[in-house]
Amino acid sequence: MAGESAHSTEYVAICAATKDAGPDVREWADYHLRLGVARIYLFDTDNPEPVEPDIADFINQGRVEYYYLPRVTPITIKLYDLCLRHASPLHAFIAFIDVDEFLVMASAERARGLPGLLKEFEQHGALAVNWRLLGPGGHAIQPGGGVLQNFLACTPVQYPENRHIKSIVNTKFVRGTSSDPHHFEYAAGASAVTLAGEQVTEAMSATVSGDRMMLYHYATKSMSQYSGKMVKGSGMGNRKGAEFLTRIDGASTEICTDALTSCKELGMEACANVTLPVGTA
Template sequence: MLCTIAPSSRAARLSLLLDSGLGTVEEVHHVRRPSQQLLDGGPVARISLPVEELLESPRARRHALSASEPEGDIGSWSPEDGSYVAACVAVKDRSDDLREWIDYHRALGVGHFYVFETDTAEASDWALEDLIQEGVVDYYYLPHVTPTTVPMMQIRIYRLCLQHTRHRHAWMAFVDVDEFLVPTNATQGLKGVLEEYADVPGLVVNWRLMGSGGHEGRPAEGTLAAYQSCTPVSFHDNLHVKSIVNTRLVANTSTDPHHFEYLGGATAFTTARDPVDGPAAPAVHYEKLALFHYALKSREEYELKMLRGSAMGNYKGMDFFDRVDAAATEQCPQAFEACRRFGLDWCAGKAGA
């Protein structure tokens, strides 16, 4: 097995790494856990996903997923159920941002989170300890899983989530930690929106790329308070979408993290019910939902992001920063306003822009 956080003791976790040949004593001793309870047997993941599958041939895993039924029976979920909506995310060196992202989406209506921390020297579960104990977060620390050791890493993590947890939820969102789902109708939460689209295989949400707001270094405020400048609707990159899949009707991942394959060759839809069969929509639609994409943040944070790379092994240069930031001439306070409505501390100390 590659590395899962399910083993019942720190010694077992260290042994797992060493026996697999993926680490040395020096490499794994610095891995910290947030409390003695977690060190000595507290569950970090409610279910133990077979993360060793990440090392198998992508073609073999893709075939296995297409040809097999999901584990367990897919239940009949109601929006009142805490497991109605889940999110699956791969992260790297994002402990400063991860808690705000989870707190916000939990308030929005996401009931469970599968967090896979990859390719990083320091675990971030210290920031999630209470949510792990509460059973809201399943956390997997995979320091030796990288886009180099596991090609198409992000897609394969998504596939792992889909295969082994889809029977637990009605919907599953696949968005990144720098992407926030934002209801454009202040009176409607995420569950209410998804109820209206129970008949579609998947709901795709357009990006709204956000600017740096003139920040050179990381600001003291959270993401939603600090960054409210945005690109216009017509900005070309906003055609890109991310997916919230209907677990009854989704068939598989695709070749990119933006869209999925669906049973019977069906397609996903925008909230305007326009079909989308690819990583981008033919037009931008923000009816009911938008996906605010904080791809830049401050110049300092963006430079660190370039060094970190993406979960797909993609790298963007400063030309992307300059192009998006120059286009971010509008103000989009909707995510910040939603955060304040939710009463989250991240947005309590600053008036809207």
């Protein structure tokens, strides 16, 4: 597959596998393309209703490379391996995240976008970005409007499960996938590091780095949406129970507006007329 230099307009891409995600995919794709992602490789799996119509313009523009796999539920890590081999020659960095995860940069970082931040990590195997889990925030059913405007209840930065990381791999050093979708294998002498410079060799970091960028993980959305997710399972074949929803809901004791603010600053239609909650900035 022909492409531009990995250090030009194709600097950073995303590989993602989605399973029955619905129209929320458009908000997710639009957000990351505006953040500076050059291309998204999207695998739509085990889904009788493809998300293609929701992102048709992005596909036609060549900004989303879309693969519809309706009758199979492949393991996400196998799709990651396929995408890694396919896309690595075209990009300096590839982020491996899910469609319920948004890269949210702190206000001081937003002006230069994701490519500007990643340039600091060109000598490392990957940038490991910590989660920030968000709960249902009182929504029993799916609310009208987008994810970023509706789900603001979040866990504190140092919540233990936020030690989980996802990887934005440096294609110069990455050598393959590992046993899970969180971390990868790298050339000798290279490793993933957090934004604080901490080396990460597994699915979780020792500490949470949350001052420059975090991966906002909308793991539950509304209670009814989570119930459906429990039945269908994830692309990795996981089926979390009701205990997870209760735990994340109870731990989401803060209000996070950075994702919504970023959405507005990026000029997204989904957030254009949304007012920030009173007392937040």
